[in-house]
Amino acid sequence: MKKEDIPQDPGALHNVTKEVSYAIDENGNYITELSTGWEVKIKALDVAWGDIEKKVADAKQKVLNNEASPLLYFMELKLMDIPILSAYTRFWKWQVKRHLKPGVFEKLSAKKLQKYATAFDITVEELKNVNLNETGV
Amino acid sequence: MKPEYEHLQAAHCENGVTTSLLHHYGVQQLTEPLAFGIGSGLFFIYIPFMKVNDGPAISFRTMPGMIFKRTCKSLNIPILRKKFSSRENARQALDNRLQSGHPAACQVGVFYLPYFPKEYRFHFNAHNLIVVGKEADNYLISDPIMETITTMTSYELERVRFARGPLAPRGQLYFPKEKRVVTNEQMKQAIITGIKRNVRHMLYAPGNIAGISGIRYTAKKIKKWRDTLGLEKSRSYLAQLVRMQEEIGTGGGGFRFIYAAFLQQAYAYHPVDELLDISKQFTQTGDLWRDAAVQASGIYKGRLTAQADYNTMGDYLLDIAELEKKAFRQLAETAKKLH
Numbered sequence: 001m002k003k004e005d006i007p008q009d010p011g012a013l014h015n016v017t018k019e020v021s022y023a024i025d026e027n028g029n030y031i032t033e034l035s036t037g038w039e040v041k042i043k044a045l046d047v048a049w050g051d052i053e054k055k056v057a058d059a060k061q062k063v064l065n066n067e068a069s070p071l072l073y074f075m076e077l078k079l080m081d082i083p084i085l086s087a088y089t090r091f092w093k094w095q096v097k098r099h100l101k102p103g104v105f106e107k108l109s110a111k112k113l114q115k116y117a118t119a120f121d122i123t124v125e126e127l128k129n130v131n132l133n134e135t136g137v
Numbered sequence: 138m139k140p141e142y143e144h145l146q147a148a149h150c151e152n153g154v155t156t157s158l159l160h161h162y163g164v165q166q167l168t169e170p171l172a173f174g175i176g177s178g179l180f181f182i183y184i185p186f187m188k189v190n191d192g193p194a195i196s197f198r199t200m201p202g203m204i205f206k207r208t209c210k211s212l213n214i215p216i217l218r219k220k221f222s223s224r225e226n227a228r229q230a231l232d233n234r235l236q237s238g239h240p241a242a243c244q245v246g247v248f249y250l251p252y253f254p255k256e257y258r259f260h261f262n263a264h265n266l267i268v269v270g271k272e273a274d275n276y277l278i279s280d281p282i283m284e285t286i287t288t289m290t291s292y293e294l295e296r297v298r299f300a301r302g303p304l305a306p307r308g309q310l311y312f313p314k315e316k317r318v319v320t321n322e323q324m325k326q327a328i329i330t331g332i333k334r335n336v337r338h339m340l341y342a343p344g345n346i347a348g349i350s351g352i353r354y355t356a357k358k359i360k361k362w363r364d365t366l367g368l369e370k371s372r373s374y375l376a377q378l379v380r381m382q383e384e385i386g387t388g389g390g391g392f393r394f395i396y397a398a399f400l401q402q403a404y405a406y407h408p409v410d411e412l413l414d415i416s417k418q419f420t421q422t423g424d425l426w427r428d429a430a431v432q433a434s435g436i437y438k439g440r441l442t443a444q445a446d447y448n449t450m451g452d453y454l455l456d457i458a459e460l461e462k463k464a465f466r467q468l469a470e471t472a473k474k475l476h
Contacts, residue, residue: 001389001424016254017283019385020148022170022394024420030170030398032148032388034284040427040434041383045256047376047437048190079190079248080302084260087301121249 003031011037011045052079063130069105070130071096074120088119142240142269144279144286148388148395149198152178153281154242154265155205161240163316164212166324174399175211175331176204179392180338182347183355190259192377195355197391199338201263201304202244205311207334211327212319218311224295227308231268234312240269240279244309246300252280252287257385262304268294282385325406329475332403336469339461349462356454363447372437375450379430379437390423397423400468411471418464422457429453 001023013019018034025031059076062068075085086093091112098104099112110124117124142161147153147169155172173179180199187194209216221227234241246262247253270277275288289297298308342348355378362371382391400416432450435441 001394001420001427006389013254013257013385016252019282020146020169020388022148022388022398028417030394030401032169035389038383040430041379043434043438044376044379044383047373048192048380049256051191051373079259084302087305 003033006033006035007038007040008035009037009039009042011042013037052076060130063102066102069100069102070127071105071116072100073130074116074122074127078120080119085116085119089115091115142267142277142279142286145281146284147281149173149178149386149392150265150281151201151204151263152176152395154267155208157279157281158240158242158267158312159208159212159214162214162313164214164319166319166321167208168402170395170399170402171324171328172204172208173392173395174335174403175327176207177331177335177338178204179335179396180348181351181355181391182342183351183358184346185358190377191373193358193374195378195381197382197387201265205242205265207331208327209313211330212317212323214317214319215314216311217314218309220306221308221310224299224308227298227310228291228295230310232271234310235268235271239312240267241310241312242267243294243298244306244311245294245297246302246306247297248300249293249296251289251293252283260300260302262300262302262306321406325475328403328406329472332468332472332475336465336472339465340469349458349465352454352458352461356451356458359454360447360451363444368442371447372439375433376437379433382426383430390426393419393423393426407475409471409474411467411474415464415468415471418460418467422460422464425453425457425460429457 003023003025006021006023018036020032021035022030022032056073056076059068059073063070063073075081080088082093082096086096089096091099099108113124113127117127120127143157145153145157145160147156149169152169152173155176156167156169159167176199178199180196182196184194219230221230231241242265244262245264245266246260247264248258248260250258250264266278266280268276269279269286274291276291276294278287278289280287298306300306339348342351345351345354362374366374383389388395397416397419400412400419404412429450432453436446436450
């Protein structure tokens with residue numbers, strides 16, 4: 001990549017920091033320069049977030065239909081999956097899977113609910129009611 | 138506790154931490170490309186039986202932690218790396234190190250990293266940063282991705298040090314044990330070791346999912362994605378490939394440009410013309426990786442949808458594999474001449 005080809009598109013990072021890019025100058029020597037972002041990868045990140053939003057919306061619908069417990073919604077909202085949630089709560093994966101069922105979730109003890117709430121960085125009250133948390137984070 | 142610390146911004150966090158920390162501990166010659174090359178950072182792997190964020194597990198670099206480890210080993214710098222089961226001990230060990238006036242590096246998760254924008258906060262647990270001091274309850278952080286030194290409260294730092302999930306850092310703390318001056322002769326030898334190891338990894342990695350054969354394997358997979366995954370899923374997969382290749386940390390072109398820069402800097406230690414020529418070849422493959430990313434973006438933006446477009450994408454990777462194989466073969470030959 002030539003120095004003048006370093007992209008300077010406005011990415012998600014541009015208010016926070018610029019990233020170091022390596023490119024060659026007119027004599028063919030490597031130099032570093034800061035880049036604000038590249039449209040190609042900004043779009044790639046958009047695709048990833050689009051997928052996440054879709055999963056969150058699906059999860060929410062499932063919770064509202066009583067097909068899944070609110071855990072599913074928060075798990076998707078916090079970009080987690082069962083192994084990660086299991087690691088944060090120290091529940092076994094099969095336990096998390098069980099807790100994803102609405103019937104099982106309703107009977108969870110306050111202590112277990114608190115573990116999930118801590119993992120999601122929310123209160124138990126929020127955890128029990130998906131509608132309360134329209135916007136998420 | 139506010140030691141003098143020269144913050145260094147780098148393309149990649151582990152290169153940056155390695156370079157900056159070793160500078161502080163006396164190794165003045167080290168640059169980001171040299172650390173990357175000596176640590177044999179260039180790689181490619183596609184792990185078919187693993188998923189990352191519901192997408193393919195692809196990496197353009199070597200395993201986390203290896204660049205620091207190899208660079209220190211090659212330069213004969215003793216290091217200390219420690220994991221903790223107790224948060225209290227982890228905090229104490231860090232505070233003790235800072236109190237003695239020395240910075241220390243931490244492996245952290247980025248999901249709760251407060252100064253990162255939300256868009257970049259995934260459950261990725263192999264980020265690296267340097268803690269350089271503490272003022273009241275705030276730790277001073279030299280994060281190579283950032284332009285300047287930032288801060289985190291002790292609660293925030295503890296949370297990222299004890300992030301959980303894959304590659305959980307478990308409070309991991311690491312630093313060189315003492316100041317060392319490294320001679321140019323040591324640098325020369327370390328460069329040779331780094332090159333030879335990288336050649337081995339790219340040309341002779343066992344199996345067909347790593348190194349050059351991994352690129353070819355991925356090319357073949359991509360050509361099948363449209364049929365096996367459907368349009369929507371293959372778009373997400375290609376977007377993930379591009380993110381792994383270009384996102385913050387790679388310096389662009391899936392680390393190929395940093396490697397090309399390394400070969401140029403290696404020339405200063407080993408004035409053998411082939412190094413400059415091979416450096417140009419890596420610049421070329423880096424450019425090709427970026428061309429491939431543009432092609433991929435045509436697909437994930439929904440502009441390109443035909444099987445022919447996926448074939449073109451796959452062919453880019455096949456061309457890259459061919460060029461990188463040639464470059465590494467030549468590098469292997471050249472490495473024999475270095476001494």
